[in-house]
Amino acid sequence: MADGLLRQRPVNVLYLRDRNHRALQLSVDSLEGPAPLRLNGGFGLRDSRILVTLPPGAAAAPPAALTTGQGRSLNNDIQQRVAAPSCAAAQPAQRLPPALAARLRAIAGADDFTADEWSGRCSLCGWEGLFRRAHRSERETFACQDCRATLRYRGQAETLLTLLGEGRFATLAALADSGGLDGLAIFEPGISGPLRRWLRQAGHYEQSFHDPALPSGTGRDGLTCQDLMGTAFAAERFDLVVTSDILEHVRRPFAAFAEIRRILKPGGRHVWTVPFGGEPPALMRARVDASGAEDRLLLPAVYHGSGGDGLSLVYTDFGRDIGRLLAEQGLPTRAVRHRLEGDRVVAVTFVSTRAALPEEDLAAAPPGGGPG
Numbered sequence: 344m345a346d347g348l349l350r351q352r353p354v355n356v357l358y359l360r361d362r363n364h365r366a367l368q369l370s371v372d373s374l375e376g377p378a379p380l381r382l383n384g385g386f387g388l389r390d391s392r393i394l395v396t397l398p399p400g401a402a403a404a405p406p407a408a409l410t411t412g413q414g415r416s417l418n419n420d421i422q423q424r425v426a427a428p429s430c431a432a433a434q435p436a437q438r439l440p441p442a443l444a445a446r447l448r449a450i451a452g453a454d455d456f457t458a459d460e461w462s463g464r465c466s467l468c469g470w471e472g473l474f475r476r477a478h479r480s481e482r483e484t485f486a487c488q489d490c491r492a493t494l495r496y497r498g499q500a501e502t503l504l505t506l507l508g509e510g511r512f513a514t515l516a517a518l519a520d521s522g523g524l525d526g527l528a529i530f531e532p533g534i535s536g537p538l539r540r541w542l543r544q545a546g547h548y549e550q551s552f553h554d555p556a557l558p559s560g561t562g563r564d565g566l567t568c569q570d571l572m573g574t575a576f577a578a579e580r581f582d583l584v585v586t587s588d589i590l591e592h593v594r595r596p597f598a599a600f601a602e603i604r605r606i607l608k609p610g611g612r613h614v615w616t617v618p619f620g621g622e623p624p625a626l627m628r629a630r631v632d633a634s635g636a637e638d639r640l641l642l643p644a645v646y647h648g649s650g651g652d653g654l655s656l657v658y659t660d661f662g663r664d665i666g667r668l669l670a671e672q673g674l675p676t677r678a679v680r681h682r683l684e685g686d687r688v689v690a691v692t693f694v695s696t697r698a699a700l701p702e703e704d705l706a707a708a709p710p711g712g713g714p715g
């Protein structure tokens with residue numbers, strides 16, 4: 344009996360990937376009583392401070408245990424405290440990395456969203472039926488029960504259908520089957536997500552993984568590493584680049600936008616999403632100073648689930664000024680808003696177009712001529 348209880352005792356797992364982390368300050372809420380914190384994954388953590396907050400009323404506990412995965416972890420300071428009752432009720436979810444919060448909520452058997460569902464047709468695969476809410480973030484739920492596309496992917500697919508199919512096709516499957524992608528060169532960074540099942544039917548299709556330890560263009564297991572801040576592709580290679588919740592995880596996002604512009608043909612499109620819901624902030628904000636070789640946190644670390652079981656650090660919170668900032672880079676951008684219940688915006692797809700920059704107009708103008 345006591346043995347059974349021990350085996351069910353939860354473990355707080357912090358899963359690290361993408362790079363070796365250093366000098367992070369992490370705050371982890373344990374919804375159960377004292378539980379060991381297990382640092383896992385293929386990457387290490389050094390010189391960091393982790394504060395584990397136990398629920399109100401929890402017994403005082405010995406310091407959290409730490410075991411590591413394959414990565415090197417050393418010189419980390421792990422402390423525990425017991426939350427005051429009012430604090431715990433006020434904001435546990437905001438301090439937690441979202442994927443960890445979801446895991447802990449699953450352990451606790453509780454969640455805090457309103458159940459909801461509606462009937463409809465998936466804009467990727469054409470499945471028809473009930474889309475159910477199973478997650479607090481609306482853009483991350485209402486998944487298709489066939490291809491698993493969530494609301495944000497279906498919004499992105501609708502935008503692609505408008506751009507590529509001129510509204511003649513209801514689904515990506517129908518567009519691809521009609522040969523509507525045959526003449527296109529498409530780059531879709533990453534290896535997961537429901538869009539690529541159809542986008543890979545393009546005349547030329549590239550996907551990629553990212554490993555900061557490898558130069559762009561390196562092959563591994565049949566896939567190619569590409570750093571979005573500097574790919575191995577030739578200039579003007581693609582008609583379309585599609586990114587889904589990737590750019591918030593890139594160390595220097597404007598370097599990535601410039602690189603995407605470089606590999607797009609003139610007039611080519613970048614169709615992209617980042618976490619951007621109904622009330623985005625006015626101004627874009629860096630969460631991490633990535634100007635040097637090592638990351639330096641400017642704001643508390645926030646992680647998103649990145650496929651499988653991993654967590655990726657968020658470098659940037661995008662704001663409503665992104666359109667103006669990208670227009671200045673030769674990427675005029677518009678936002679396509681996806682609404683629920685009539686008017687409520689729950690997801691946004693951005694469409695950036697490679698346009699000429701003023702200096703390129705000058706370079707292309709005949710001698711003696713000029714704009715104006």
Ligand SMILES: [Zn+2]
Binds near residue numbers: 466467468488490492
């Ligand atoms: Zn579907």
